[in-house]
Amino acid sequence: MSLVLRTSKTCTYIFILKAGLHVFLLKLIGTFILAIGIYAEVERLRFKTLDGLFLAPSIILILLGIVMFIVSFIGVLGSLRDNLKLLNVFMFTLLVCLILELLGGILGLAFRKQTLDLVNKNISNGIKNYYDDLDFKNILDFVQKRFQCCGGKDFQDWQVNIYHKCPGRGPLACGVPYTCCITQPNVVVNTLCGHDVLNKTRPDAMKDIYARGCTFAFMHWMEDNYTKMAILLLVILLPQFFGVLVTWLYRNQVLETQREWDQQPDEVKEQLTYNSNVKRGRISKWYKCMPNK
Numbered sequence: 001m002s003l004v005l006r007t008s009k010t011c012t013y014i015f016i017l018k019a020g021l022h023v024f025l026l027k028l029i030g031t032f033i034l035a036i037g038i039y040a041e042v043e044r045l046r047f048k049t050l051d052g053l054f055l056a057p058s059i060i061l062i063l064l065g066i067v068m069f070i071v072s073f074i075g076v077l078g079s080l081r082d083n084l085k086l087l088n089v090f091m092f093t094l095l096v097c098l099i100l101e102l103l104g105g106i107l108g109l110a111f112r113k114q115t116l117d118l119v120n121k122n123i124s125n126g127i128k129n130y131y132d133d134l135d136f137k138n139i140l141d142f143v144q145k146r147f148q149c150c151g152g153k154d155f156q157d158w159q160v161n162i163y164h165k166c167p168g169r170g171p172l173a174c175g176v177p178y179t180c181c182i183t184q185p186n187v188v189v190n191t192l193c194g195h196d197v198l199n200k201t202r203p204d205a206m207k208d209i210y211a212r213g214c215t216f217a218f219m220h221w222m223e224d225n226y227t228k229m230a231i232l233l234l235v236i237l238l239p240q241f242f243g244v245l246v247t248w249l250y251r252n253q254v255l256e257t258q259r260e261w262d263q264q265p266d267e268v269k270e271q272l273t274y275n276s277n278v279k280r281g282r283i284s285k286w287y288k289c290m291p292n293k
Contacts, residue, residue, distance in 0.1 A: 094243045174199050
């Protein structure tokens with residue numbers, strides 16, 4: 001088989017890999033996350049919640065969306081221009097993110113107690129500002145109702161809140177939010193159902209509220225739904241692994257094509273370049289390698 005035909009087949013293979021890489025990149029949800037983050041930040045500023053700017057979930061979403069958008073743009077530009085430097089940046093960025101995620105999961109399991117203590121500490125800090133931080137309040141209320149729990153470590157975590165601490169003054173003193181309460185379906189919720197439970201022992205409190213902590217409840221839920229968690233983990237990690245693999249294959253094919261091109265005589269290069277420019281016109285300025293039809 002002639003060198004020209006081999007080069008053409010190699011270019012075809014590169015084009016297929018390039019198209020697959022484009023599809024993968026275009027499916028990245030960076031722009032979607034960025035839009036959600038901007039919307040959430042607008043709502044946060046509207047209600048003027050959370051003084052600590054970088055603690056706001058909306059800011060985290062915006063930063064994550066920006067990073068994903070930039071990385072995706074680098075990958076798209078690198079594949080369009082067959083630019084090895086940009087492809088390397090995209091590939092190694094995905095690889096570093098993948099390694100960090102795996103490393104974080106392994107460390108979290110290896111130091112489970114320290115991880116739980118850190119989570120409980122952050123929840124306790126959030127409870128202190130429960131009524132000042134609308135973002136955290138909505139998240140914690142949802143978690144307490146969804147997982148039937150109260151506080152981080154247990155229901156006594158609400159002692160750190162100035163409105164709920166015991167002894168204290170006001171209708172909320174020595175109580176917990178109504179999202180901790182045991183409710184019946186189709187019954188109007190009594191928002192003061194958690195009144196004075198902080199003065200009760202755990203067995204007595206369990207008659208009115210869910211006394212277990214949300215950290216324990218969430219860990220127990222993950223253990224009961226390990227199949228769903230495994231699927232979620234694969235959904236998160238496999239696209240990144242696929243992106244690294246496809247980019248690596250694509251990069252190697254570009255290098256192979258460049259080596260084959262360098263081995264061709266100058267007159268063949270000139271003829272192929274002329275034919276390519278005639279057939280493709282302006283498109284050839286963007287794509288260095290496209291299959292001839």
